[in-house]
Every structure is written in C-alpha cells, then in structure tokens.
Amino acid sequence: xxxxRLTMPGKxxxxxxxxxxxxxxxxxxxxxxxxxxxxxxxxxISPFKPIWDSSTGLLKLKYENYWSIFRSGDxxxxxxxxxxxxxxxxxxxxxxxxxxCLVIGYPFSYFIARAKPSVRxxxxxxxxxxxxxxxxxxxxxxxxxxxxxxxxxxxxxxLGLIQEPLQMLYTDVSMLVGMxxxxxxxxxxxxxxxxxxxxxxxxxxxxxxGASPFxxxxxxxxxxxxxxxxxxxxxxxxxxxxxxxxxxxxGGPENIMIGRVVWDEMFSSNNWPRATALAVVMIGLIVVxxxxxxxxxxxxxDAKA
Amino acid sequence: xxxxxxxxxxxxxxxxxxxxxxxxxxxxxxLSISKGEIFALLGSSGCGKSTLLRMLAGFETPTSGxxxxxxxxxxxxxxxxRPFNMMFQSYALFPHLDIWENIAFGLKREGLPNSDIKQRxxxxxxxxxxxxxxxxxxxxxxxxxxxxxxxxxxxAKKPKVLLLDEPLGALDKKxxxxxxxxxxxxxxxVGVTCVMVTHDQEEAMTMAGRIAVMSKGRVLQVxxxxxxxxxxxxxxxxxFIGNVNLFDGKLSVDQPDRCAVQTAIGEIFVGHGVSxxxxxxxxxxxxxxxxxxxxxxPDFAHxxxxxxxxxxxxxxxxxxxxxxxxxxxxxxxxxxxxSRHDLSNITWEDxxxxxxxxxxxxxxxD
Numbered sequence: 001x002x003x004x005r006l007t008m009p010g011k012x013x014x015x016x017x018x019x020x021x022x023x024x025x026x027x028x029x030x031x032x033x034x035x036x037x038x039x040x041x042x043x044x045i046s047p048f049k050p051i052w053d054s055s056t057g058l059l060k061l062k063y064e065n066y067w068s069i070f071r072s073g074d075x076x077x078x079x080x081x082x083x084x085x086x087x088x089x090x091x092x093x094x095x096x097x098x099x100x101c102l103v104i105g106y107p108f109s110y111f112i113a114r115a116k117p118s119v120r121x122x123x124x125x126x127x128x129x130x131x132x133x134x135x136x137x138x139x140x141x142x143x144x145x146x147x148x149x150x151x152x153x154x155x156x157x158x159l160g161l162i163q164e165p166l167q168m169l170y171t172d173v174s175m176l177v178g179m180x181x182x183x184x185x186x187x188x189x190x191x192x193x194x195x196x197x198x199x200x201x202x203x204x205x206x207x208x209x210g211a212s213p214f215x216x217x218x219x220x221x222x223x224x225x226x227x228x229x230x231x232x233x234x235x236x237x238x239x240x241x242x243x244x245x246x247x248x249x250x251g252g253p254e255n256i257m258i259g260r261v262v263w264d265e266m267f268s269s270n271n272w273p274r275a276t277a278l279a280v281v282m283i284g285l286i287v288v289x290x291x292x293x294x295x296x297x298x299x300x301x302d303a304k305a
Numbered sequence: 306x307x308x309x310x311x312x313x314x315x316x317x318x319x320x321x322x323x324x325x326x327x328x329x330x331x332x333x334x335x336l337s338i339s340k341g342e343i344f345a346l347l348g349s350s351g352c353g354k355s356t357l358l359r360m361l362a363g364f365e366t367p368t369s370g371x372x373x374x375x376x377x378x379x380x381x382x383x384x385x386x387r388p389f390n391m392m393f394q395s396y397a398l399f400p401h402l403d404i405w406e407n408i409a410f411g412l413k414r415e416g417l418p419n420s421d422i423k424q425r426x427x428x429x430x431x432x433x434x435x436x437x438x439x440x441x442x443x444x445x446x447x448x449x450x451x452x453x454x455x456x457x458x459x460x461a462k463k464p465k466v467l468l469l470d471e472p473l474g475a476l477d478k479k480x481x482x483x484x485x486x487x488x489x490x491x492x493x494x495v496g497v498t499c500v501m502v503t504h505d506q507e508e509a510m511t512m513a514g515r516i517a518v519m520s521k522g523r524v525l526q527v528x529x530x531x532x533x534x535x536x537x538x539x540x541x542x543x544x545f546i547g548n549v550n551l552f553d554g555k556l557s558v559d560q561p562d563r564c565a566v567q568t569a570i571g572e573i574f575v576g577h578g579v580s581x582x583x584x585x586x587x588x589x590x591x592x593x594x595x596x597x598x599x600x601x602x603p604d605f606a607h608x609x610x611x612x613x614x615x616x617x618x619x620x621x622x623x624x625x626x627x628x629x630x631x632x633x634x635x636x637x638x639x640x641x642x643x644s645r646h647d648l649s650n651i652t653w654e655d656x657x658x659x660x661x662x663x664x665x666x667x668x669x670x671d
Contacts (some may be wrong), residue, residue, distance in 0.1 A: 039368050063369070096524060099392060197397070198507075201393060201397045202399060202400075204362075204364055204393070204397065204409070205391075205393055205397035205398075205399070206382070207363075207364075207383070207384040207385045208362060208363075208364075208385070208389075208390055208391045208459075209390065209411030209414060209458070210385045210386075210409050210411050210414035210415060210462065210624050211385055211410075211414050211461065212385055215414065216385075219410075224400070224401055224403045226401075270330075
C-alpha cells in the first residue's frame with residue numbers, strides 16, 4: 001500500500017486536535033487562575049470579586065495577592081513568610097525525590113536495557129505493574145509498613161534490634177519513601193528508552209582504550225544518557241513540587257508543602273485569590289528555569305538520543 | 306616455545322579454543338605472527354575470525370589455550386590492561402566527544418601530563434591529515450574521515466598490536482580501494498604489528514603480508530597472498546580465494562617431477578609430484594586465467610580439451626567464458642581484454658579448444 005501524504009486540511013486537523021485540547025483544558029483554565037489571582041477576595045457565595053470596581057467602573061489589579069506571598073504585612077522581612085518556606089521545602093523535597101529516583105532508577109534501567117531482548121518486556125511490565133492498582137491503596141500500604149506497629153517495626157523488635165518502635169511514619173523519611181516509590185517509574189521509563197538505544201560497542205571501545213569498567217560508565221554511558229537523565233528528572237521533579245496527597249498521608253504535620261498551603265488557602269481560608277496567586281508563582285518557579293535551560297542548551301531534553 | 310618473544314614469534318596463539326554453549330567458534334588455533342607484520346584472518350561470516358580477534362582484544366575469554374605477546378601470556382588480562390588497541394568495524398567513535406577528545410581518550414586514561422597528550426594527539430591528527438577537523442563531532446565527518454579518526458584513536462597509545470575489524474567494511478567500493486593503500490602506508494609508517502579480520506579476499510591480499518584462511522573455527526592455511534593463491538592447501542582454500550576449476554579424479558601416474566590424474570574430462574598432467582598411492586582420489590585446481598581458449602586447434606600435446614561455449618560475460622578488463630566439455634564438465638576460463646577486437650570472434654555455442662600448461666594445475670588431496 002502506498003503511503004500518501006496527508007493533504008493540508010488533514011494535516012491541520014491532526015495537529016490541531018492536541019492544540020485545541022491544550023487550549024481548552026490548560027491555557028483557558030490557567031487564564032482563569034491568572035484572573036482570580038489579581039482580584040479581591042469575595043464572600044462565601046462568590047469567592048472572588050470582579051476585576052473592575054463596580055462603583056467606579058475602573059479596572060483594579062490587586063497586586064497584594066502576590067506581594068503578601070513574599071512579605072507578611074508592611075513591616076515583615078522580605079522572603080520570610082510561611083509561603084516562601086513552603087516553596088523552598090517543596091522544591092527541596094522534590095529535588096530529593098528526583099535524586100533518589102535517579103540513584104535507584106539508573107541501575108535498574110541499565111539492567112533492563114542490557115538484559116536479553118526477550119526478557120525486557122517482562123521486566124518493563126514489572127515496572128508498570130503497580131499502576132494497575134489504585135494509587136491511594138499503594139500509599140496506604142506504606143502506612144502499614146512504616147507505622148509504629150507496622151511491619152518494619154515489628155520485625156526489628158522481634159529480632160531484638162530495637163526496644164521501642166522507630167518513628168518512621170509522618171516524618172520526612174516516610175514522605176520521601178512514598179514519593180520515591182510512586183514516581184520511580186517516571187524515571188525508569190525515559191532512562192530505559194535512552195539506554196536501550198545506546199551502542200554498547202562504545203563501552204568496548206572505552207575498555208580497549210584503557211578505561212576501567214567504572215571509568216567507561218562514567219565517561220561514556222552517563223554523558224550519552226544525559227537526555228534520558230534530564231527527561232526522567234523533569235518528569236519526577238515537576239509533579240513532585242506540587243504533590244499534595246503523599247505529603248498529607250505520609251508526611252509530618254509540621255512540614256507543610258506548597259500543595260497543602262494552596263489547599264488550605266482555597267478551602268479553609270476561602271481565599272481564592274491568594275490560593276491562585278500561590279499556584280501561579282509555583283508554575284513560574286518551574287517554567288522559568290526550564291525555559292532558561294532550553295534557551296541555553298538549544299534543544300528539548302528528548303530531542304537528541 | 307624455545308624462541309619465545311623473538312621478532313618472529315611476537316604474537317602467538319597456542320591451541321586457542323572458544324566454545325559458545327555447544328558450538329566451537331574457534332577450534333585449536335595456532336598462529337605465530339612476527340613483529341611489524343600485517344596479518345589477515347580471512348574467512349566467510351561465522352568462521353570464527355571475529356571471535357579470534359575479540360579474544361586477542363580481550364572482549365572474549367578463551368575457553369582454553371594461550372595468547373602470548375613477546376612470550377608473556379596475556380589471555381587473562383582485561384581489555385583495558387592489554388597493550389592491544391582495536392579499530393572497530395563501526396568505528397565506535399564516542400559521539401559526545403569531538404575528534405580531538407576521541408583521540409585523547411586513551412591517552413588520558415594513562416594519566417599522561419597534558420602537554421604530552423596535546424603533542425601526541427597533534428601527531429596523530431597530522432598522521433591521518435585531520436588537523437583542521439579536531440573540533441568537529443564524529444557525525445560531522447564523512448565515512449572515510451571517521452575511519453581515519455578511528456585509526457588515529459587506536460594508534461594514539463602506541464599499542465604493541467593493532468587489531469582491525471573489517472577495516473574497510475563500512476566504506477563504499479570506490480573509497481575502499483583508495484583507503485586500503487592509505488591504511489597500509491600509515492600502519493607501515495608507524496611500524497605496528499597488525500592483525501586484521503576481513504571476509505574480503507581482495508582486501509586481505511592487498512593489505513596483508515600473510516593471510517590465515519579460516520573455516521568453521523579452524524585455520525586451514527597460513528601463507529603470503531601468492532602462496533595462498535598459487536598453492537592452496539586444500540579444496541576449500543582454492544575455492545575460497547579467487548575462482549577455480551576443480552577436477553576430481555584418481556592419481557594415474559606419479560613421478561618425482563610430474564604426475565597425471567584421470568578425471569572425467571580426460572587425463573590431466575601436472576608438473577609436480579605428489580608422492581601418494583596410485584589411484585588415490587585427488588582433485589586438480591586450475592585457475593580460470595591460466596587456461597587458454599581458441600577456436601583453432603593449438604599445437605599442444607597435453608591438457609588440451611574441446612567444448613562448446615555456453616556463457617560469455619564481459620567484465621571490461623577481462624572476458625569470462627563457461628565452456629562445456631564433451632563429457633559435460635563446465636570449465637570457467639577468463640581472458641584478459643588486452644586488445645579491442647581479439648576475442649570478439651568467440652561467441653555462444655562456438656566449438657572451441659582450451660588448454661593449459663602442466664605448471665598451471667595443482668593437485669589437492671582434500
């Protein structure tokens with residue numbers, strides 16, 4: 001069968017479907033968010049006021065929604081607010097999650113990529129299998145493992161290694177365990193896709209030229225999988241920053257993440273404008289560094305193998 | 306080995322065996338390669354030549370046997386500990402490094418001072434005439450240039466043995482002819498001992514000083530290109546290297562300086578003795594270019610036969626004929642195309658005579 005090229009209207013249709021989707025369900029809602037973030041708080045019935053002043057009919061942008069994120073009150077110290085703390089904490093834990101996923105996921109992906117082609121689908125299936133059960137169920141399962149009366153503590157106490165149960169649940173440890181566990185496949189899959197394309201004769205060439213196995217890995221495999229590392233890192237880091245469910249189920253009460261703060265502003269304080277302003281700043285925190293990165297490297301992370 | 310490590314037996318394999326599961330890839334190979342020699346392993350795919358080369362490089366561990374370099378067993382050394390460097394068939398240039406860094410890769414692993422590395426890489430770039438391309442990435446170079454980078458990279462560490470895996474395999478035909486002389490010139494200039502693997506007999510014959518013809522994991526014959534071509538040790542070698550007519554028969558006369566073999570086409574005389582039992586089965590190999598063809602009966606006593614021309618192929622520099630003798634034997638004959646009209650008078654279904662001197666044939670026992 002001859003492959004005929006799509007005619008122009010056909011081509012436009014194929015390209016326009018995802019664009020329309022993104023405009024309807026991403027750009028448009030984002031513009032609503034942006035709008036709300038610049039208006040005054042409302043009441044219980046209408047949570048925000050219109051952007052024009054009804055008495056004077058003038059357009060009024062309420063910058064305080066943003067300003068208050070960076071400075072509490074007029075006499076407060078700049079950047080010393082619970083919001084900035086929550087941002088920094090969220091970025092930090094997202095970074096930790098992404099690094100943990102990389103450290104655990106890289107050997108894993110490497111192993112799958114170097115396995116016999118016949119067993120690779122089975123190994124990949126094992127990576128994806130957890131997706132078949134409910135996400136909440138899997139996070140709750142970790143509660144059972146990490147709780148004071150959980151599996152780990154009971155085993156350790158039965159072995160006599162500890163007398164008192166270790167506090168693991170509702171700490172940074174349990175939260176990072178949960179986040180790393182949930183996001184690991186997002187690191188493994190792009191890394192695998194990258195590593196499986198690698199020409200392993202390059203490693204032979206490196207050995208032949210005097211590189212020990214570790215040196216060859218460090219000087220050849222790692223640089224060549226850079227695109228996969230960046231893609232996996234982004235896929236884990238970006239959703240981790242705004243992660244809400246795992247920190248609230250497994251995290252400690254004192255370490256509030258930005259996702260939780262947005263929730264509280266939205267549903268407890270009923271302050272929609274501030275909640276949306278927080279969300280817009282968070283998007284900025286992620287998009288701006290990415291944009292700078294792409295600008296200077298001149299390519300998208302998956303553009304080159 | 307008494308004279309271990311001398312110039313003559315610089316690189317030696319002793320009863321080298323490689324077994325993959327149940328199949329023998331390399332079967333008791335004994336080779337001895339002199340210092341500074343270009344040595345070719347020639348055979349069709351699956352004959353074990355690549356496995357043998359990979360054992361020399363250290364990528365495969367021999368099942369048994371020894372590899373001696375200057376009298377020392379290197380078979381147990383890891384590839385990165387061996388003074389052997391390989392030029393890969395695919396070149397295996399590091400795509401993320403530029404040409405300069407590719408060539409410097411091995412030198413940096415030795416922990417040489419920067420100034421030494423710079424000097425050595427500069428020399429290598431000069432040697433392969435790629436100095437202006439030092440800052441390019443491999444994918445920005447042509448196939449021939451990539452091949453020279455690969456050569457420079459494998460020579461940079463001054464290896465004791467240079468291994469070439471199908472060195473010209475990735476180049477197109479025209480470039481190949483030009484490159485093979487260039488490659489030999491560079492290798493001889495450097496004076497490195499070189500083992501190459503190829504399936505292309507022309508490549509082996511033009512580049513190598515000696516050739517080992519391999520089949521099914523065994524070395525069937527080792528010799529200079531002339532020896533292997535003119536005096537093949539057996540039917541396989543005769544058939545593999547170039548074209549050949551093989552006539553099976555029984556030894557009918559055997560004297561010190563001549564013998565005769567009774568074959569289907571008739572009695573063939575050969576100008577050397579075989580010292581075998583009378584009536585033993587042997588074959589006679591005659592190269593197509595050593596057979597003369599004419600429509601007129603020549604004044605020739607022996608090895609003269611007649612037949613009908615069945616096929617003619619024009620190759621430009623020579624013509625090739627298939628002549629069917631009266632008993633049905635098909636004989637291949639090639640004639641150099643030295644003048645423009647000479648042979649055009651022979652055509653399909655012509656009755657012709659063909660003959661060869663008694664020095665042309667070789668008796669093969671197996």
